[in-house]
Amino acid sequence: MSCELTQSVLDGYLDGELDAARSADFERHLISCPQCASALEKQEALRTSIQQAGLYERAPSTLRRKIESQYGVARAVTPMPVKVGVLPSSWRWLAVAAAFFLALFFGWRFLPGLGANRAQIELTSAIVDAHLRSLQPGHLEDVVSTDQHTVKPWFDGKINFAPPVHDFAGDGFPLEGGRLDVVEGREVAVLVYGRRKHVINVFVWPMDEPDTSPQSGSQLGYNWVCWRRAGMELYAVSDVSPTDLDALRKRLSE
Amino acid sequence: MSPGVEGEELDVLDSQERVRFEQLVLPHLDAAFNLARWILRGRNDAEDVAQEAMLRALRFFRGFHGGDVRAWLLQIVRNSCYTWLEKNRPMELSTEFDEELYPQPGVTPESLAIAGDNRERLTRALEGLPPRSREVLVLRELEGCSYKEIAAITSMPIGTVMSALARARQRLERALTQASAARNQEANREL
Numbered sequence: 001m002s003c004e005l006t007q008s009v010l011d012g013y014l015d016g017e018l019d020a021a022r023s024a025d026f027e028r029h030l031i032s033c034p035q036c037a038s039a040l041e042k043q044e045a046l047r048t049s050i051q052q053a054g055l056y057e058r059a060p061s062t063l064r065r066k067i068e069s070q071y072g073v074a075r076a077v078t079p080m081p082v083k084v085g086v087l088p089s090s091w092r093w094l095a096v097a098a099a100f101f102l103a104l105f106f107g108w109r110f111l112p113g114l115g116a117n118r119a120q121i122e123l124t125s126a127i128v129d130a131h132l133r134s135l136q137p138g139h140l141e142d143v144v145s146t147d148q149h150t151v152k153p154w155f156d157g158k159i160n161f162a163p164p165v166h167d168f169a170g171d172g173f174p175l176e177g178g179r180l181d182v183v184e185g186r187e188v189a190v191l192v193y194g195r196r197k198h199v200i201n202v203f204v205w206p207m208d209e210p211d212t213s214p215q216s217g218s219q220l221g222y223n224w225v226c227w228r229r230a231g232m233e234l235y236a237v238s239d240v241s242p243t244d245l246d247a248l249r250k251r252l253s254e
Numbered sequence: 255m256s257p258g259v260e261g262e263e264l265d266v267l268d269s270q271e272r273v274r275f276e277q278l279v280l281p282h283l284d285a286a287f288n289l290a291r292w293i294l295r296g297r298n299d300a301e302d303v304a305q306e307a308m309l310r311a312l313r314f315f316r317g318f319h320g321g322d323v324r325a326w327l328l329q330i331v332r333n334s335c336y337t338w339l340e341k342n343r344p345m346e347l348s349t350e351f352d353e354e355l356y357p358q359p360g361v362t363p364e365s366l367a368i369a370g371d372n373r374e375r376l377t378r379a380l381e382g383l384p385p386r387s388r389e390v391l392v393l394r395e396l397e398g399c400s401y402k403e404i405a406a407i408t409s410m411p412i413g414t415v416m417s418a419l420a421r422a423r424q425r426l427e428r429a430l431t432q433a434s435a436a437r438n439q440e441a442n443r444e445l
Contacts, residue, residue, distance in 0.1 A: 050391075063304060128269070129273070
């Protein structure tokens with residue numbers, strides 16, 4: 001490779017980074033310059049062989065899990081902007097305010113009597129997070145079936161409780177499948193229902209406490225309803241209306 | 255349920271940040287790991303450094319106001335990698351200007367020649383390049399970054415990116431040519 005053009009332009013051409021005019025110039029040049037033509041050919045072959053070799057290495061799932069479990073840690077550390085010293089004074093006040101709220105937050109968390117609410121809020125956050133995660137491509141179902149007799153046995157042997165699996169297609173809530181998930185370190189069964197184009201995730205896990213009437217709310221634009229029944233705690237989350245969600249809850253409670 | 259106002263608000267803010275992080279940054283975890291793996295030449299170290307970089311990204315996330323999130327994240331990953339190398343294997347950075355004399359340890363034309371398949375041969379050849387040649391190749395050929403993105407990630411001017419890529423490709427080609435020469439020699443000796 002000795003042509004001057006080869007050194008300076010060939011890679012830009014190869015990478016499609018030259019503008020149209022320079023690109024056309026180089027193509028004209030290629031016809032009359034066997035050195036450049038052969039260099040280009042070599043580089044293209046090298047690129048093909050790199051791309052065919054499958055050198056891209058994806059993140060191991062252990063790393064993904066570690067990062068997800070670190071959110072909590074990072075959250076506790078995050079709220080301070082970096083380099084408080086160079087911030088304008090209004091920001092400094094904001095930082096002080098943030099510290100104040102942070103203190104309040106932790107104080108709140110450990111105040112006796114209010115702990116139950118706190119736990120409920122955290123559980124809701126975890127459930128909504130799990131719902132969002134499930135909407136990522138390929139995460140929704142481990143077993144895809146509209147047949148409750150396929151979905152129910154699928155859970156056998158994977159978890160030590162039997163979630164109530166029923167198809168309500170006749171009522172406009174077709175069962176679409178199920179999966180296992182982990183919420184706050186606890187293994188849960190998830191039933192996936194459809195409602196028109198929407199997805200409803202119903203998280204189920206065993207629970208010793210007595211039945212409760214449903215509680216509901218919304219977070220980040222997602223509606224949720226939770227209740228306890230027959231030794232199970234159930235949490236339904238979706239972007240469908242609270243009315244729809246409650247309709248499914250009633251069917252699940254029958 | 256009637257949670258206190260302060261607790262509720264702070265919690266929602268946090269969740270929103272987290273959801274935004276999950277939606278914007280987490281999808282680039284593979285890119286982060288891949289870059290770290292190639293700069294550090296090993297999966298275990300890459301896992302540690304990528305994890306640290308993601309945590310750093312989470313901390314700085316409030317300061318990210320839109321733009322190319324992959325480039326933003328990869329810049330953090332790259333910096334974390336070099337910090338780690340400086341601390342743990344400074345030799346690899348200091349041999350930068352002498353790589354003709356001191357190729358990356360463990361990579362010789364002979365070792366390339368006996369590499370089993372195309373993938374192994376290319377892996378070793380790439381690992382034999384100085385880290386700064388390796389990173390531009392990985393960003394361009396594996397990650398498919400544009401010159402502009404590579405410039406943002408590596409803090410180099412675009413013109414420098416182009417010449418760095420040109421040099422890296424020539425080096426890689428030379429390494430592979432030497433390897434096949436060594437292989438031929440070996441084959442002749444056996445005859």
